[in-house]
Amino acid sequence: MTILFYDNTLEGFFTAVFEIFEFKYVDVSIMPSNTNQNSFFATIIPVYTNIEKSDRVLARLEKQVGKNGIRELLYAFLSETENVENILYRVIKYAVENPTLNVLKDFSNPNVLQVSKLVKSVGREKHRMEAFVRFELLKDGIYFAAIYPDFNVLTLIVRHFKNRYQDQKWMIYDFKRGYGVYYDLKTTEIVTLDNDKQILLQKGDSIFDEKEINYQKLWVEYFDHTNIKERKNTKLHVQHVPKRYWKYLTEKKIF
Numbered sequence: 001m002t003i004l005f006y007d008n009t010l011e012g013f014f015t016a017v018f019e020i021f022e023f024k025y026v027d028v029s030i031m032p033s034n035t036n037q038n039s040f041f042a043t044i045i046p047v048y049t050n051i052e053k054s055d056r057v058l059a060r061l062e063k064q065v066g067k068n069g070i071r072e073l074l075y076a077f078l079s080e081t082e083n084v085e086n087i088l089y090r091v092i093k094y095a096v097e098n099p100t101l102n103v104l105k106d107f108s109n110p111n112v113l114q115v116s117k118l119v120k121s122v123g124r125e126k127h128r129m130e131a132f133v134r135f136e137l138l139k140d141g142i143y144f145a146a147i148y149p150d151f152n153v154l155t156l157i158v159r160h161f162k163n164r165y166q167d168q169k170w171m172i173y174d175f176k177r178g179y180g181v182y183y184d185l186k187t188t189e190i191v192t193l194d195n196d197k198q199i200l201l202q203k204g205d206s207i208f209d210e211k212e213i214n215y216q217k218l219w220v221e222y223f224d225h226t227n228i229k230e231r232k233n234t235k236l237h238v239q240h241v242p243k244r245y246w247k248y249l250t251e252k253k254i255f
Contacts (some may be wrong), residue, residue, distance in 0.1 A: 002028045004037070006047040006085075009079055012083055014054035016047045017092055030085040057092070076118040078152045082248050084118065087111050090104055111146045126153045130160045132245045133171055137212040143170040144201065146250070152177060158188055173201065 002025045006012035016030045033046075044232060062070050095103045107113045136145035144164070147154065148152040154174045158181050161172065165183070171191070173180030175198060182191045193201070200207060206215075241249075 001043045002045060003044045004028065004030050004045050005033045006030060006049050007049055008032045009049060010074065011051060011054040012047060012049040013048045013077065013088070014057040016085075017089055018050075018053040019047060020089070022053075022241075027061075030089055032085070048124050054239075061092065061095065064099065065102055065104050067157070069102065072104055072115060075122040076115045077247050078156065079122050080117040080152055081118060087114050091115055122151045122153060122156075125149055125151045126156045128242075128245060129153055132241070132248045133157070133161075133172065134248050134250060135165070135168075136216075137209040138207050139209050140170065141209075143168050144169070145172045146201065147172060148176045149174065149176050150244075154179070154181060162188060171243045175202065180181065219250050 004016045004025075006016045012028065019025075020028055020030075020087075058070065061073070065073075073088060073091075076084060081087075082139055091103060091109075094109060094111065095101075103109065104112055104115070107116060111247060129149055133145045133147060135145045138144050139155065152174075154172060154177075157172070161170065162183055167185070169182075169184055171182045173191075173193065178190050178198075179190060181188050
């Protein structure tokens with residue numbers, strides 16, 4: 001077996017796919033560079049991301065499956081599901097072997113069906129992040145939101161928040177993956193924070209602006225007073241707002 005190790009980026013993955021066809025690898029597997037592998041007899045080949053190769057794969061696929069198809073492949077990739085690289089490679093191989101067919105519509109193919117399921121899961125997580133993320137004003141005037149999504153959806157929600165909060169500096173940080181997006185009123189950029197800063201941002205009140213602390217207290221008090229305890233329906237509530245999203249909501253601090 002030949003194992004191609006890539007750098008965990010979409011461009012790196014597409015580069016690996018290109019090289020499989022370029023060098024005609026047969027018994028092959030694509031793995032992220034941080035994966036531990038115990039196959040003693042496997043041939044290990046590092047893949048160095050090549051934008052030109054990546055773009056050629058992307059252009060070839062877009063002609064066949066369209067922009068929406070590329071979006072589906074991206075969503076599946078961002079699911080970070082184990083072995084997703086090889087599921088996607090088999091779908092791409094199927095597309096190459098059937099150039100007149102939009103393979104992403106062929107749900108009789110098990111790999112295509114798996115991609116479809118991943119797309120739905122990632123899309124659902126994206127929408128819930130857009131609905132439940134809450135910003136908190138820091139002492140330095142930046143609105144900050146911490147997230148811990150099941151899937152790597154941060155880059156998918158940037159446009160939503162950039163359009164919604166154009167007049168505020170903000171940062172959304174994915175603590176599960178150790179990177180964030182910062183908006184400075186003009187552009188967005190990917191940022192990473194050292195461990196000390198991450199710990200500080202997760203501590204809470206000490207970094208909040210005084211107005212933010214007062215606002216949160218007022219909101220919790222308002223929510224508590226308007227909540228009719230006799231009509232509480234926890235089962236229905238959890239259906240609409242799953243418990244794993246409660247940590248984002250200010251009003252849940254009273255629970």
